[in-house]
Amino acid sequence: MQMTRRELLKASAAFGAFNIIPSKVLWGAEAPSNQLTRALIGFGCIAHSENHLPFKGSRLVGLTDCYAPRVEAGLAAAEKAGFGKIKAFRNFVELINDPGVDIVHICTPPHWHGAMSAMAAKAGKDIWCEKPMTRTVGEGKRVMELVQKNKCMFRLNTWFRFQGQFYGFGTTVEPIRQIVENGLLGKGPIKCTFGEGQGFTWKFGWSGRVQDRAQMVPQGLDWDMWLGPAPWKPYTDHRFGTSFRGYWDYDSGGLGDMAQHYLDPLQYLLCKDETSPVKIDYKGLRQHPEAVGSFDRFTLTYDDGTEVILDGDVSLRDEPLLRGSNGLCVYKKAGGGKTLRIKDANGWWPEEKVLKTLAELPKPAPQQTDFIDSCKNRKTFALNEANGFRSSTMFNLAIVAWRLGRGFEFDPVTLHAKNDEAAERFLYQDDMMRQPWREEMFG
Secondary structure (H helix, E strand, O other), X not given: OOOOHHHHHHHHHHOOOHHHOOHXXXXXXOOOOOOOEEEEEOXXXXXXXXXXXXXXXXXXXXXXXXXXXXXXXXXXXXXXXXXXXXXXXXXXXXXXXXXXXXXXXXXXXXXXXXXXXXXXXXXXXXXEEOOOOOOOHXXXXXXXXXXXXXXXXXXXXXXXXXXXXXXXXXXXXXXXXXXXXXXXXXXXOOEEEEEHHHOOOOOOOOOOOOOOOOOOOOXXXXXXXXXXXXXXXXXXXXXXXHHHHHEOOOOEHHHHHHXXXXXXXXXXXXXOOOOOOOEEEEEOOOOOOOEOOOOOEEEEEOOOXXXXXXXXXXXXXXXXXXXXXXXXXXXXXXXXXXXXXXXXXXXXXXXXXXHHHHHHOOOOOOOOOOHHHHHHHOOOOOOOHHHHHHXXXXXXXXXXXXXXXXXXXXXXXXXXXXXXXXXXXXHOOHHHOOOOHHHHHHO
16 A cells, blocks of 8 residues: 555654655655645635745645635646646545645634534644634534544644734743743732733724625635535625624634734743633623624633733723733833833833843743644644644633623633533534534534
8 A cells, every 4th residue: 555645754754764765765756846745725815825825845736715716816826836737626625635635724714614624634634724723612622632633733823922023012922931931920820911002903893794685696606615514694795705704603803813813822921821711701792693793801810810801992001911919010012122021019120121131031942833844753833733722712712701791610621611501502512513514523
């Protein structure tokens, strides 16, 4: 039996021999390269980003989309990017079952992320998935289980825990993690306030429209496939365009769009990668059952008393990002400054003191930040199915409180609501998924 590229890469990495085996021995004399192969599911806006179609670390061999004009655009873009003539798969099931594809990029709306990741994992593929990881705690738990059971590599497409400036905060995450990890904020619980005042905007412009009349499905669009596991609804331009984020069936507005970008690094810097909040409080309006609105405030409380406050109405604009139990506070970098700012009971620290303190603190442990290396050598990526599940759980808990219009309690070990059937129904929505996708994911 002939081994696939992925199986052979795994075998050679296990014996420490990958780097010294000639490509013609690995793949055959006529093979075009010894790179891992990848294919894209979905060719909307995000697929154009540098981590998807143009990415040069592996060889793009195909793509699929349920809208024919996007397939044509993707094939042309791939050729222009230097990948030659790649394959147009009829659908994503054909793509993930193709033995010539090693890595699957999931570039679809979020309501597809869970089912596609689960099916790709069962097919033994490595997975590069767009954020958010999943729409519900139940979907995230299932994806994590299947990825680990099938020994796949998994990467979420957000990166601020290990590189890049942390949005409006003005620095990378590393110095904030140093402060927390080394105990500068005291031994007690930390209070974290997270919103526009701290540099993070929630994009409340995403909101669904429930009065729109049904419209004709555009030529070349498989609307039933686009809906997939989501409840069937008549086609409207607003549901299909980028404004899909305004509907609970597909996403959760600006929170769904940005929360994994924001809260995954926050979870990391708070050293909370292995747990979840135990209590969720909500302040704001009750939401429409179909269309996403706005929120005033969520408070996510951990077992040790640490609080993460998501400030939606900007009433906490002047709060620091972090307030320690000893009174030490961490603020975003000032204009013209070199790093974050620190304030204690005696006032602001001079910037020289901040820089000196950071220079003397031990740095966080190194992270695995090359996903292609993860796939070749079976090294778990920095943002993977486990810690990605925990960070997606943070905002999925908030979404449940948002839709309920009230708070609830959560067990981070069993991953269930405590004595709250209504909350549990939102946490685990698998019975609301359409077939055959429910069976494909949970069967």
